[in-house]
Amino acid sequence: MSDDPFRxxxxxxxxxxxxxxxxxxxxxxxxxxxxxPGTYFCRACGAKLFESETKFDSRCGWPSFYQPAEGSNVTYLKDTSMGMQRIEVRCGSCDSHLGHLFEGEGFNTPTDLRYCINSVSMTFEPAEHDDEGAA
Incomplete structure (x- = not known):
């Protein structure tokens, strides 16, 4: 996909x-x-990426999630830049860079995965609150 529409x-x-x-x-x-509570979407194309229920505090300074949202479309690439071996996380819809995936770091999460994602790669939509019956 050409970068021109994104410029x-x-x-x-x-x-x-x-x-x-x-x-x-x-x-x-x-x-x-x-x-x-809410959902995170790709800032470039609007594809669904992560749910707030899977976000956790990894104390790394970037949003961290232990799994993508159900029905999300993320892809992975081997990244050997900067003298490291990492897994790059990309949007499967528009192929935009989102961040990196790390595993086996010992976080107390169901998957022991950390999707370390740039905030600027996402938009956030808060969950709707059901105000029926509120006084």
Whole structure:
């Protein structure tokens, strides 16, 4: 997919992260400490990525999840940049860079996986509250 449609839709920084594989600095992103219930979507194309129920505090400074949302479309690529062996997480719908996947770090989660995702790669939609019967 060509980057051209994304150049006008995304800010320069969003484009750098999503389309050029950049990263944001830790503890600076919009969602690293978001605790609201809701769903995270790809900022570039709107594809569903993660649910807040799978978000956990990994103390790394980026939003961390232990699994993608049901029905999400994430893909994985081997990443040997920066002298490390990592697994890159990409949006399966538009092939945008989201972050990296780490495993076996000992977090007390059901999968022992950490999807370390750039806040700027996502948008967040809070869960709707059922206010019926509220006083």
């Amino acid at each position: 006008t839709k995304l800010s320069d920084f969003e484009f750098q992260v999503l389309r050029e594989g950049g990263t944001e600095r830790p503890y600076t992103g919009e969602y690293w400490d978001n605790k609201q």
